[in-house]
Amino acid sequence: MTPFEILNPSTLGEAYSMLSERDEEASIFAGGTDILGEMKQDTSSPACLVNIASLEELRSVEQRARETAIGSMVTLSRIARDPGINARFPALTQAAESVATPQIRNVGTLGGNLCQRPRCWYYRSPAFDCLKKGGDTCFAVDGGNKYHAILGADRCHIVHPSDTAVALMALDAQVDIFGEGGLRRIPVSELFVGPGEDILSETTLGTGDILTRVAIPHPGLGARSIYLKAKERQAYDFALVSVGGYMEVMDGVVAEARIVLGGVAPVPYFARAASDALRGARASDVDAKVVGQLAVEGAEPMSENGYKVRLASNLVARAVRTLLDMPLDE
Ligand SMILES: Cc1cc2nc3c(=O)[nH]c(=O)nc-3n(C[C@H](O)[C@H](O)[C@H](O)COP(=O)(O)OP(=O)(O)OC[C@H]3O[C@@H](n4cnc5c(N)ncnc54)[C@H](O)[C@@H]3O)c2cc1C
Numbered sequence: 001m002t003p004f005e006i007l008n009p010s011t012l013g014e015a016y017s018m019l020s021e022r023d024e025e026a027s028i029f030a031g032g033t034d035i036l037g038e039m040k041q042d043t044s045s046p047a048c049l050v051n052i053a054s055l056e057e058l059r060s061v062e063q064r065a066r067e068t069a070i071g072s073m074v075t076l077s078r079i080a081r082d083p084g085i086n087a088r089f090p091a092l093t094q095a096a097e098s099v100a101t102p103q104i105r106n107v108g109t110l111g112g113n114l115c116q117r118p119r120c121w122y123y124r125s126p127a128f129d130c131l132k133k134g135g136d137t138c139f140a141v142d143g144g145n146k147y148h149a150i151l152g153a154d155r156c157h158i159v160h161p162s163d164t165a166v167a168l169m170a171l172d173a174q175v176d177i178f179g180e181g182g183l184r185r186i187p188v189s190e191l192f193v194g195p196g197e198d199i200l201s202e203t204t205l206g207t208g209d210i211l212t213r214v215a216i217p218h219p220g221l222g223a224r225s226i227y228l229k230a231k232e233r234q235a236y237d238f239a240l241v242s243v244g245g246y247m248e249v250m251d252g253v254v255a256e257a258r259i260v261l262g263g264v265a266p267v268p269y270f271a272r273a274a275s276d277a278l279r280g281a282r283a284s285d286v287d288a289k290v291v292g293q294l295a296v297e298g299a300e301p302m303s304e305n306g307y308k309v310r311l312a313s314n315l316v317a318r319a320v321r322t323l324l325d326m327p328l329d330e
Pocket residue numbers: 027028029030031032033034035036037072073076098099100101104107108109110111112113114115116117161162163164205209210211212236237238239
């Protein structure tokens with residue numbers, strides 16, 4: 001591990017200045033469960049960590065008139081046990097409680113979960129200078145690719161590792177970012193960038209940008225949501241495949257639907273054809289199996305991950321059936 005300096009800003013503005021002045025030498029330190037692993041493995045060697053733990057304004061959960069705003073330093077444990085979040089956004093509760101172990105959830109934050117780096121074993125190993133680290137080869141193509149992408153890959157075949165990102169996209173969340181020019185808000189889907197656009201990063205955050213808050217619109221009438229995660233090791237593991245689903249059912253008709261897949265693509269994958277097939281359909285006419293098949297349309301599995309196509313299709317079908325069966329008031 002390369003020696004590093006740790007800075008403790010007392011305001012958001014100060015944190016931004018520290019990050020922009022040190023540019024690529026500096027990284028944000030939130031709970032540290034991901035970045036310290038990277039530093040220990042020399043995948044990343046920032047000369048300076050800007051510790052945002054002392055910024056109290058990033059630790060609040062606010063129930064506003066039309067949205068719930070969750071600070072980026074709120075821990076995953078707190079999200080998992082917050083009754084207000086669970087009442088409105090069960091998918092987020094389920095995603096947060098599916099992450100890792102209680103110890104990691106106790107320190108791991110929502111911002112860190114969204115901005116964590118990929119788990120590809122070649123990327124994490126100092127022995128492989130792959131495309132994502134500025135090299136010229138993707139070792140997963142001819143190597144071990146059991147956990148890699150089946151959709152949306154472009155030279156690099158990582159899957160996005162965040163559980164909460166999948167749920168938040170299904171819930172149509174937005175994120176607030178503090179950076180040059182102050183605060184801006186973007187849909188959570190625009191936080192992520194695939195390797196076709198930027199192979200070195202997984203987010204659209206620029207120098208000095210700090211994710212401050214996630215805002216989730218309050219659900220409409222007849223709303224229901226779910227997060228399902230298939231894991232290889234049941235005690236704790238990253239998703240082989242996960243599904244975030246949101247639906248509004250009114251008078252027996254699916255008025256709104258969003259299906260998002262995790263563990264299959266370099267970014268959380270919005271299954272457009274599956275979502276479109278649900279929207280406007282009579283709930284009693286929905287064929288969940290067909291929706292599952294639509295969700296993986298265009299999949300291009302690698303040599304060892306063909307199993308993900310069927311797994312994803314079946315998990316979507318299960319999510320759709322469960323959502324339609326939920327006995328909620330319309
Ligand atoms: C054993 C193990 C198992 C895990 N299992 C899972 C799992 O099942 N599912 C899952 O989703 N994750 C998993 N993780 C990944 C991850 O560590 C946690 O999910 C956690 O939420 C990361 O949050 P953190 O606060 O510790 O992030 P940190 O390690 O502090 O930061 C992670 C990255 O995000 C950046 N960052 C942090 N906060 C911000 C911010 N506010 N604005 C901009 N950038 C920011 C940091 O610079 C860093 O690059 C696992 C990790 C470990 C070690």
